[in-house]
Amino acid sequence: MSTDTQSRHALSQHLKRLEAESIGIIREVAAEFRNPVMLYSIGKDSGVMLHLAIKAFYPSKPPFPLLHIDTGWKFRDMIRHRDWVAQRYGVKLLVYTNPEGVARGINPITSGSQLHTQVMKTEALKQALDKWEFDAAFGGARRDEEKSRAKERIFSFRSAGHVWDPRNQRPELWNLYNTRIAKGETIRVFPLSNWTELDIWQYTRAEEIPVVPLYFAAPRPVVERNGLLVMRDDDRMPLEPGEAEQVRMVRFRSLGCYPLSAAIESQATSLDEIIEEMLIARTSERSGRLIDSDEAASMEKKKREGYF
Amino acid sequence: MTAYAHDQVAVSSGGRGGPEKGLLRFLTCGSVDDGKSTLIGRLLYDTKLILEDQLAALERDSRKHGTTGEDIDFALLVDGLEAEREQGITIDVAYRFFSTPRRAFIVADTPGHEQYTRNMATGASNSHAAVILIDARKGVLTQTRRHSYICSLLGIRHVVLAVNKIDLVDFSGERFHHIVGDYLGFAQALSFSAITPIPVSARYGDNVTIRSERMRWYEGPTLIEHLEDLDATEGLEGKPFRFPVQWVNRPNLDFRGFSGTVASGVVRPGDRVVVAASGRDTKVARIVTADGDLPEARAGDAVTLTLADEVDVARGDMIAEPQARPEVVDQFAAQVLWMIEEPMLPGRSYLMRIGTKYVPARVTSLKHKTDVNTLEHMAAKTLGLNEIGLCNLSTATPVAFDPYAENRETGAFVLIDRFTNATAGAGMITFGLRRATNIHRQALLVDKAARTRLNGHGPAVLWFTGLSGSGKSTIANIVERELHAHGAHTYMLDGDNVRHGLNRDLGFTDADRVENIRRVGEVARLFVDAGAIVLCSFISPFRAERRMVRELVSEGEFIEIHVDTPLEICKQRDPKGLYARALEGKIKNFTGIDSPYEAPESAEVVVHTGEGSAEDAAQRIIEALKERHIIG
Missing domain, CATH: 2.40.30.10 (Translation factors)
Known part of the structure; x- marks a missing residue:
């Protein structure tokens, strides 16, 4: 956003191309849809996506609001970051929580991760899209993240009821996106489809995009559970027999609801160190996401039901 | 070898290791038998894209299911696709990512069988280069030719001919050169600017990322070196x-x-x-x-x-640029690849997306279709799923473009089905048709508004649609009588009568029905232009064609009247004895029997003749015209 050309020069050819492609996709949605929205999940990918939206429409503001689906179990640092970001960029932020889920007391600890995700994320998202009658929704998903995401279109069609049919997707040739839908149907748009995790971090560094401090290593209270390090962000998470809270130097590669996102031990306290660490990392990014391994083909199933 | 490849990537953090090049997107063509999965697996493995958790699983699976003894079976990496195939799910394009210190790559992994031509074209449309695999034991096959043709049609200029399984022919240079000679002979007819043959063994890694010690006769680059150097800007x-x-x-x-x-x-x-x-x-x-x-x-x-x-x-x-402008015409020729089950019908209106523009478009004629295996041209009336044909197209307004061969960015379009919104076809423009450029409309001194003032009523198309025997013509006749009594200028276009003259050359196939309605629509438009109320009584079973006529005239001038009589009643009436003959199989493509009728979704007037007399129905239509101020 600054006129200082230093950050621009830091972009490699590769990142410049990715940036231009994403900007083209984001503009396309603004031009073709009546009422689009950008899903903002507060994580590093959302941060890049929002930054690209700001760049895409400059000197105008993005002609759509941000939407955060708040499960009530996000890290406190994430909520602080969200509100600060909306203010910093001057964009409208909508926050939605599934009221039925709250009334039923759904939570990730006693309800289980599967029910919690279904009610507080997937259902909540569908309710929010219906409530505001959004016809297109941006998501920050990338094809390199997960098997079923590798087959996702950039403009991904959802029939009425938000159903994704992976067997019956529109072929997507060149950059000639088919944006046509009938009433009640929607499109999910993924401007970061062709980015990798490394691209996201290198771009975040080059463009100096603010990220949630939880991505950087710091001493934090964690519990070791099923071989994963789970952070106790507040005392809603009870300890099981034999468990003890300990302070370790940890950070997160991926952020979700706090009891469902595992931390990794790390000394990386800067973007440079995060990138360095990534280059020698030997496990995949979502290995710390507890919801992915709920059952076989877990992500595809959730996506069919309307999850992002 | 593995350690070498991983060390090589470990120094990549700062991007040092050679001049950094922009992203390269390429697709791999070949069947699983050619070792395509193994090659992709090898690339991912050698560039460190397979992570520890995945590698452990792979080693386990290789021992259990693999075909490579103690070695890792890289083909198992793309097992996801195999499972899909077994379940009969549409095989899709999968995108895979890897990078070396010098370049990032996206591989479009597309299936090779003929029934997946559409998927391969999708992958090719966004690729700068293609790696075409050939099994060294088998040489150039029919599918090699098909893959090469599709790559060439989609404008890919750089082809890598990966002669794989070279280990199984004893690393024979003679065999390699023989295959390359064969291929070059065939590929002359295609529009590649560079063909780079490389002998590889995907299974053992020879010449993939590591120079082979076992083929000293080969002096060219490894596959990855070549892909790193390749110019992706397309000029x-x-x-x-x-x-x-x-x-x-x-x-x-x-x-x-x-x-x-x-x-x-x-x-x-x-x-x-x-x-x-x-x-x-x-x-x-x-x-x-x-x-x-x-x-x-x-x-x-x-x-x-x-x-x-x-x-x-x-x-x-x-x-x-003013000195080198794109063509701006409303008629041009293009290669069209059809991508949905419902066939492409010349005359039907589709929505064309070209550049950032949407415009209604029709295929005016299908010159020929191309057999993707032999490249032979064949006469055809329609294009089916995965078929490719040379078409003339006409757009509702002029569009700016360059021939696809000159500019992939401005010479491509997609066709969208106007009712399902499915992406139905992909097109590559070959050239503009001159006749559109040189025929300019004659400006006229007396226009429709002037004629309307003189007539004292508005022009309109009253479009009666419904099954044979539903009562369209009967009602239309009464309406015309009433309008005439009002002093309105009218004319009746009747389906049967038109087929005796203007449309005597047309039959009843879907393609002919579309053309029948197109011609009637154009005639109706002339009458509307003359200020008349024209009554059209046609079964017109397809929504797309009724909509096409609607769009020929101005907003509010097209009054769709659905004569909604149940099929059972029409069959009983059978005034011309046609249902009886159709049911005996003596008439083919009869609407309601063996050809579909798509009922209107939002007709201006719906009349149910089962419930009232034809006179009542006509009266309702007259009322509707008064409400719309077409007549006083």
Whole structure:
């Protein structure tokens, strides 16, 4: 956003191309849809996506609001970051929580991760899209993240009821996106489809995009559970027999609801160190996401039901 | 070997290790038997893209299911696809990512069988290069030719001929050169600018990322070296400037910019440009981005241009170089690949997306289709799923384009089904048709409005649609009698009568039905232009064609009347004895029997003749015309 050309020069050819492609996709949605929205999940990918939206429409503001689906179990640092970001960029932020889920007391600890995700994320998202009658929704998903995401279109069609049919997707040739839908149907748009995790971090560094401090290593209270390090962000998470809270130097590669996102031990306290660490990392990014391994083909199933 | 490859990547953190090149997108063509999965697995493995958790699983699976003894079976990496195939799910394009210190790559992994031509074309449309696999034992096969043809049709210029399983022919240089000779002989007819043959063993890694010690006769690059060096720009920067306007950027009254991505060429502030469709010329004032104004923008850059003069520019327009303008015509020839089950019908209206513009378009004629295996041309009336044909197309308004062979960014389009919104076809323009450029409409001194004033009533098309025997003609006759009594100028176009004259050359296939309605629509338009109320009584079973006629006339002039009589009643009435003959199989393609009728979704008037007399129905139609102020 600054006129200082230093950050621009830091972009490699590769990142410049990715940036231009994403900007083209984001503009396309603004031009073709009546009422689009950008899903903002507060994580590093959302941060890049929002930054690209700001760049895409400059000197105008993005002609759509941000939407955060708040499960009530996000890290406190994430909520602080969200509100600060909306203010910093001057964009409208909508926050939605599934009221039925709250009334039923759904939570990730006693309800289980599967029910919690279904009610507080997937259902909540569908309710929010219906409530505001959004016809297109941006998501920050990338094809390199997960098997079923590798087959996702950039403009991904959802029939009425938000159903994704992976067997019956529109072929997507060149950059000639088919944006046509009938009433009640929607499109999910993924401007970061062709980015990798490394691209996201290198771009975040080059463009100096603010990220949630939880991505950087710091001493934090964690519990070791099923071989994963789970952070106790507040005392809603009870300890099981034999468990003890300990302070370790940890950070997160991926952020979700706090009891469902595992931390990794790390000394990386800067973007440079995060990138360095990534280059020698030997496990995949979502290995710390507890919801992915709920059952076989877990992500595809959730996506069919309307999850992002 | 593995350690070497991993060390090589470990130094990549700063991007040191050679000149950094932009992203390369390529596709792999070949069947599983050729070792395509193994090759992709090998590339991912050698460039460290397989992670520890995945590798452990792979080693376990290799021992259990693999076909490679103690070695890792890389083909198991793409097992996801195999499972899909077994379950009979449509095989899709999967995108895989890897990088070396010098370059990042996206591989479009596409299935090779003929029934997946559409998927392969999708992968090819966004690729700069293709790796075509050949099994060294088998040589050039039919599928090699098919894959090469599709790559060439989609405009891929760089082909790598990966002669795989070279270990199984004893690393024979003679065998390799024989295959290469065969291929070059065949590929001369295609439009590749570079063909690079490389002998590889995907299974053992020879010449994939590591130079083979076992083929000293081969002096060329390894596969990965070649892909790292390949020029992916397609020369787009050297082509004439093209800028499809995507979005008008208007934050306040003082700023009016045009946002979009430069399709080709280079532009600088001060350059003269034209709006292709209107021919209006002006200069570029500024190139605006969030990082500040730029001194120039090149092909691929997403920017916002401001212009020196207030010219009329909207989304869908193309800003171009004045000395080298794109063609602007409403008729052109194109290669079309069909991608849905429902066949492409000449005459039917589709929605064309070209650049940032949507425009209604019809295929006016199908010159021939091409057998993707033999490249032979065959006469055809329609195109089915995965078929490719050379078509003439006509658009509702002129579009700006360059031939696809000259510019992939501005010469491609997709066709969208207007009812399901499915992406139905992909097209590559070969050339504009001159006749559209040279025939200009004659401006007339007396127009429709003047004729309407003289007539004392508005013009309209009363379109009666319904099954054979539903009572369309009976009702239409009464309506015409009533209108005549009102002093209105009327004319009746009846389905049977028209088929005796204007449309005597047409039969009852879907394609002929579409053309039948198109011609009737054009005639109806002339009558409307003359100020008349024209009554058209046609079964017209397809929504697409009724909509096509609706769009020929002005808003409010098309009155669709659905004569909604149940099939059972029509069969009982059977005034012409046609149902009886159709049921005996003596008439083919009879609507309601062995050909579908698509009922209108929002007709202006619906009459149920089962419930009232034809006179009542006619009266309701007259009332509807009064409500719309077509008659007084």
